[in-house]
Amino acid sequence: MSTTGEKPVVLSLEGATIQFGGLIAVNNATFELQQGDLFGLIGPNGAGKTTCFNLITGVYKPTSGTIRFQGKEIGGLTPAKIAQMGICRTFQNIRLFPALSVVENVVVGAFLRHRTTLGSAFAYLPSSIRETSALKKEAMDLLEVMDLADVAQARSADLPYGKQRRLEIARAMATRPDLILLDEPAAGMNPQEKEDLQVTVRRIRDDFQKTVLLIEHDMRFVMGLCERIFVLDHGEEIAQGPPEKIRNDPKVIEAYLGEAV
Ligand SMILES: Nc1ncnc2c1ncn2[C@@H]1O[C@H](COP(=O)(O)OP(=O)(O)OP(=O)(O)O)[C@@H](O)[C@H]1O
Ligand SMILES: [Mg+2]
Structure with a gap:
């Protein structure tokens, strides 16, 4: 694994590019996350943020460029x-x-450690009751962390939107990832829920030693949480660096014309 300074590099994109017909959705994306980073990916609607996640998670194969996770090339893997x-x-x-x-949704996440897809994890559920009870305990611990223990038995569809978002994070955590990607985790949350989520995401990094890459439109949320930020506009990098640099960057201000950055 390569290192920059003290901390190992967890994820690196070098020139990652994807083209859909005539549209270059992400062009030459180049950035690096070190272990324990809270890294923000921002940009206006349609900038290519979710497409970056789809490249990193194998939904799309890059047209060109490399994506490495813990030193291994992953671009194009399933x-x-x-x-x-x-x-x-x-x-x-x-x-x-x-x-x-709610708790069953997290157990499904834990099954993903053994199974390959959400669907097969789901199919596996009824035949493994003993394992399920051990995983349920683990799932309940995660629900405590995510402040969802009191609704563990509720149907997930009955949860308010903000809690459903927290539950998705709990389920992702149950797979015990090293790197967790959050696509607009604060969307639809009220200001108090957003503040609570910031605390939780920090805990995911500090207490669980995860590296976090998150997409978010709420500038206050991103600037208050992330130590480094990468800004995309029309698939192109327009800036990257710490929040204070991003906030004052003329290209970023122009891309977000009229919004408080
Ligand atoms: N499978 C696809 N086929 C064709 N075009 C696509 C595909 N996926 C994404 N795009 C296009 O790529 C561009 C970037 O989309 P993307 O979803 O990554 O934006 P985003 O930054 O996540 O935006 P938002 O903030 O609205 O979620 C858009 O123009 C979108 O229409
Ligand atoms: Mg998106």
């Missing part, structure tokens, strides 16, 4: 393989099993 290697994500549009309880 999503299942990449998940097994230790990258997990949440989705911009929440993807839970709505009919399952």
Whole structure:
């Protein structure tokens, strides 16, 4: 594993590019996350942020460029393989099993350590009751961390939106990833929920030693949480660096014209 300074490099993109027909959705993305980074990926709508996640998690194969996780090239590997290697994500549009309880959704995440896809993990559930009870304990511990223990038995579909987002993070954590990708985790949350989520994401890094890459539109949220930020606009990097540099960058201000950065 290569290192920069003291900390190992967990994820690196070098010239990662993907083209859909005539559209270059991500062009030459180059950035690096070190172990324990809280790294933000921002940019206006359609900038290519979710597409970056799709490249990193194997949903799309890069047209060119390299993506390395813990020193190994992962560009073009299957999503299942990449998940097994230790990258997990949440989705911009929440993807839970709505009919399952909150705790069961997290148990499904834990099954992913043994199975390759959410679907097969789900199918495996009824035949492994003993393992399930051990995993349920682990899932309950995660729900404590995510402040969801009191709704553990509720149907996930009945949770308010903000709690569903926290549950997705709990399920991702249950796969025991080294790197967790959060696609707009604060979307739809009220200011108090956002503040609480900041505390939780910091805990994920500090107490669980995860590296976190997150996409978020709420500038206050990103600037208050992330130590480094990469800014995309129309698939191109327009800036990267610490929040104070990003906040004052003329290109970033222009891309977000009219919004408080
Ligand atoms: N599979 C695909 N086929 C064709 N075009 C795509 C595909 N996936 C994404 N795109 C296009 O790539 C561009 C970037 O999309 P992406 O979803 O990555 O944006 P984003 O930065 O996540 O935006 P938002 O903030 O709205 O979520 C958009 O123009 C989108 O239409
Ligand atoms: Mg998106």
